[in-house]
Amino acid sequence: MLRHLARPLLATWFVYGGVQSVLEPERRAERSAPVVEPLLKEAGLDDVKTTDLVKVHGVATVAAATVLALSRTPRTAGLALAGLTLATVAAGRPFWLETDEQRKEEQMELFLKNVSLLGGTLLAATAGHSPRKKERAKAKKAKAQSKKEAQSAKAAAAKKK
Secondary structure, three states: OHHHHHHHHHHHHHHHHHHHHHHOHHHHHHHHHHHHHHHHHHOOOOOOOHHHHHHHHHHHHHHHHHHHHHOOOHHHHHHHHHHHHHHHHHHOOOHHHOOOHHHHHHHHHHHHHHHHHHHHHHHHHHOOOOHHHHHHHHHHHHHHHHHHHHHHHHHHHHHHO
């Protein structure tokens, strides 16, 4: 029961952040440019803009968070969000590049919040999906089905008498 509440609650931050990335990518692109732009140059993708990557990241984040919130495929959605969050952790808060101590501390705090969200997505991807739990649920369903069939057979036999 709590899982059905926890997933949408976790997803709200990702939906909000993803929408903000799509609507206002400039600020996030500026923040991640020192990390992303050298990687784009090294990969030979000089014509790709950081703002475009931020927008694509935002759309993917909203999509994965929506799937997680609806609990359609929580494991897949959680893993997708974990990957997207890992990109944010790596490029979105490069506190190590800051020279101002106060700014560096603020960025480190936000970096650690993103790391915490990464942990949350990994928990969402794995919580309640153990193979044993699935086997128990399958066995319980099969037992209920056989019981129902036995009752139907009993009722049919009683009708014939």
